[in-house]
Amino acid sequence: MTDFELVFLGTSSAVPTEHRGLSSIAVVRSGEILLFDAGEGTQRRFAEAGLGFNKKMKIFITHMHGDHCVGLLGLLQTMSMLNRSNPLSVYGPPGLLSFVRGNIRMLKFGLTFHLEVNTVKADGVVVEEKDYLVSACRGEHHITDYAYVLDEKERPGVFHPERARRLGVPEGELWSKLQHGEPIKLNGEKVYPSEVLGPSRPGRKIAISGDTRPTVKLRRCIKGANVAVLDSTYFDDHADKAREHLHMTAREAAEMASEAGVKLLVLTHFSSRYEDVAPYVYQAVEVHPNVVAASDQMVLEVPYPDEGLPRVKPAK
C-alpha cells in the first residue's frame, strides 16, 4: 500500500483510439486528487477508475490544445450534476480562464461549487501546500506549454524511541508531536525533534511534461524525479516529425530522463499511427534502464525513495 498513485486516464496523442483516450493523468496522494490535463473523455475514465467527483482536488492544464483540455467542460458539468460541494482550483496557461468561463457562459451550466481558475504566467511554484509544492516549467511547443513538477517536502527523520525514553519523554501525545517535527516542553525544558529523530528524509518527486521538445531547462526541472511521465509521441523513424511537431521520440525522452537521473520513465502521448507500443519501450531502454509504457487505467504506485522503485499495480 502506498498513499501515492498515478492513474493514467488517457494516453493517446491528438486522436483517441480504440483503447486509448486523450491525455489525462490523476495523481492520488493522501486523499487528494491532482489531475494533469483533461482531454475529451476524461470524466468517463475518471468515473471508471472510481476516483470520486467530490474529492479534494486540483487540476493542472499543460497547454490549451483541445486534446488536453476539452474534457474539462464535461468534468465540471458532471461534478455539478452530482452536486459537488468542495471548491476546485484549476491552473493552466493564459487562455484557460477565457476557455472555462466562456464555455460555462455559452453552455449555461450552473456550478454547484466554487471554481477558481488560476493563470500560470511564468515558471516557478504554482501551488504550495503544507507538505508539497507544484511548480510549472515551460516546455517547447507551438503554444505555451508547461511541464508540472510535484515535489513533496522533506519528512521528519526516523523516530528513535530509546532516545525519547532516555530524555524521560512519556509515550503518547508528546512522542507524536516530536515524530511530526514539533518541539515540546518537558519539566520546563525544551526538547527538540532533532534529539529523538534521525536525519530528515526526502519526499517524492514526479514530473509530467505536457507536449514538448527536450530542452535543457526541462531536464533541470525533472532532475532526480522518482517518476517522470514524458511526451513520447514518435518512434525513432519519425524523429523528423517529432522535431517538426515539437514532440519527443521515446529515445529523446529517455535521453532526457537519463541525463536528469530520473528513477522511472513513463512514456505516454502515443501517436495513433502505431498499433503496437512495444517499440517505444525497446527504443527507450537502450538509453534508460527503467521504462514503462503507459496504458489507459494503468496505476503506478510511488513509494518513498528508500522503499524501492515505483511499480505498476497489477490490474484488477
Added chain:
Amino acid sequence: MTDFELVFLGTSSAVPTEHRGLSSIAVVRSGEILLFDAGEGTQRRFAEAGLGFNKKMKIFITHMHGDHCVGLLGLLQTMSMLNRSNPLSVYGPPGLLSFVRGNIRMLKFGLTFHLEVNTVKADGVVVEEKDYLVSACRGEHHITDYAYVLDEKERPGVFHPERARRLGVPEGELWSKLQHGEPIKLNGEKVYPSEVLGPSRPGRKIAISGDTRPTVKLRRCIKGANVAVLDSTYFDDHADKAREHLHMTAREAAEMASEAGVKLLVLTHFSSRYEDVAPYVYQAVEVHPNVVAASDQMVLEVPYPDEGLPRVKPAK
C-alpha cells in the same frame, strides 16, 4: 440491405455511464451522414462505428447544453487531423456559432475543410436537398431546443416495362430517364413518366426530439414518422422530475408517438440513475405497440414503408 440506417452513438442523458455515452445519433442515408447532436465522446463512437471522417456530412445540434454539443469540438479537430477535405455544414440554435467559432479560436485548431455554421432561428425547413428535407420544430426545454425531422421526397412510382414497350420506348437510357421521373422525347413526341410509372411512392420520415416535454406542436411535427427517436429520460415514478426538468417519461413519449401515428418509437436519453432500461420499454409498450430502447452502437435499418417496419440490425 437498406440505404438508410440510424446508428446510435450515445444514449445517456447528462452524464456518461459505463456502457452509454452522451447524446449523438448518425443517420446514414445514400452515402451521406446526418449527425444529430454530438455529446462528449462522439468522435470515439463515430470511429468505432466505422463511419468515416471525410464523408459527405451535415451536423444538426438540438440545443446548446454541453452533453449535446461538446463532442463537436473533438470531432472537428479530429477531422482536421485526418485532413478532411469535404465541406461540412452544422445547423443549430442561437449560440452554436459563437460556441464553435469561439472554441476554434481559443483552442487554435486549424480546419482543413470549409465549415459553415448555420443558426436555426425558427421552425421550418433547415435543409432542402434533391431528395430530402430536414425541418426544425421547437420543443419545450430550458433553452431553445429543436427537434429535427428528416422527410424524404416522394419517389417516382413503380416502372411498368410493358407500358414503355407498348409506347415503343427502346430499353436503355430512355427507360432510365422515365424511371427517374424525367420526360423524354421519342420521334418528336413527348413521353411523360406518368405514362409508364405507377403512382408516386412516399419516402421515409424520421424524427429526433432533442430534450423536451411533449407538446401539441411536436406531435404534429412527428406525425406519421417511420421512426421517432424521443427523449425518454425517466420512468413513471419520476414523472414529477420529467415535468420539473422538462423531459419526458417513456410513457409520455409513447403517448405522443401513438397519437402521432409513429410506426416505431425509439427511446433514448436515459437517466444514469437507472441500471436497467427494461422498465422504459415495459411502460412505453402499454401505450405504443412498437418500441425499442436505444443502446450505444445499435443500428436500426429503415426500409421504405411498403417494405415493412424498421428493424434493429443484429450486432456483429
